[in-house]
Amino acid sequence: MRKHASVHVLEGDFADLEFLKSQADWLVDLTVTAFVDDISAVSSLPRLRRLALWPTSTGRRHTWSADLSNMPALQDLSVGPAVQVRLTDSSQCTIRRLHVDRITTEFCTTVQALPHVEDLRLDNPQQLPSFIPESVHDLSISGIKHWNSALQFDGVGGLRYLQLENIRGMTDLRAFAAAPPLGRLYIHDCPELRSIDGVSLAPDADHLFVGGVHSARRWVPNGRSRSAHA
The missing domain is CATH 3.80.10 (Leucine-rich repeat, LRR (right-handed beta-alpha superhelix))
Known part of the structure; x- marks a missing residue:
């Protein structure tokens, strides 16, 4: 399996981000700008140091939520409109x-x-x-x-x-x-x-x-x- 430290989910439609869980031990930089129906899987990426959540709605009324409480290394966070994040x-x-x-x-x-x-x-x-x-x-x-x-x-x-x-x-x-x-x-x-x-x-x-x-x-x-x- 190829290891990725940085990933940009650039475009297209995705049901979720479950496919990133296999990179949890290496992924430190994640940007999401594509349409993703469910972004909650980011909570399973504890090594992230930089996270930018700007999923595209492509004309659809949509809101997103993610729990970032399990990210002890996170230093840089960018959050777009209609994205709600939680820090316990x-x-x-x-x-x-x-x-x-x-x-x-x-x-x-x-x-x-x-x-x-x-x-x-x-x-x-x-x-x-x-x-x-x-x-x-x-x-x-x-x-x-x-x-x-x-x-x-x-x-x-x-x-x-x-x-x-x-x-x-x-x-x-x-x-x-x-x-x-x-x-x-x-x-x-x-x-x-x-x-x-x-x-x-x-x-x-x-x-x-x-x-x-x-x-x-x-x-x-x-x-x-x-x-x-x-």
Whole structure:
């Protein structure tokens, strides 16, 4: 039997992922982008270090679920829309990079308890976690139609890089007031944003990128930062 450390289930229709169980002792990297009716077999792959679950619905209304509790080595997790994953004990989780499209209210609770996540990306969230683990250095949020102006993030003491894209209704950055001075700030397509009040930039900040926002040019804080106005 041929041994595979990395597998991409690229396209086509599959009833399940049972055929991967024979690779459980070697498989450390799995990407799923084909249509798979049942993805639950991923729970039988305990050596996975990287997992990307983006099964294609091909026009069919379908939801998927998977229990990832038995993955002590998992460090990189990317989850597409309509995919629900379960982590029984978040405190034991080793995930360092997490990308979730359309995060659910239930999974927000899970994210808040992850002790090692450093890079957190939330696209098109149904809800945002009010607490961001202090281990998070890079935070990316995109695709929000109605920003909650009363939102205040707690636990952002480790934040160094903030990226905000395609957000409506956000006029300032007071939600991130608990964050330390940022090393980098990227803002794009946030047309109601009128100031970056609420955050500060470190003296050696790499860049301030701004595009598709109101009065962007006046926000350049020092000579080492750059502004791009769209």
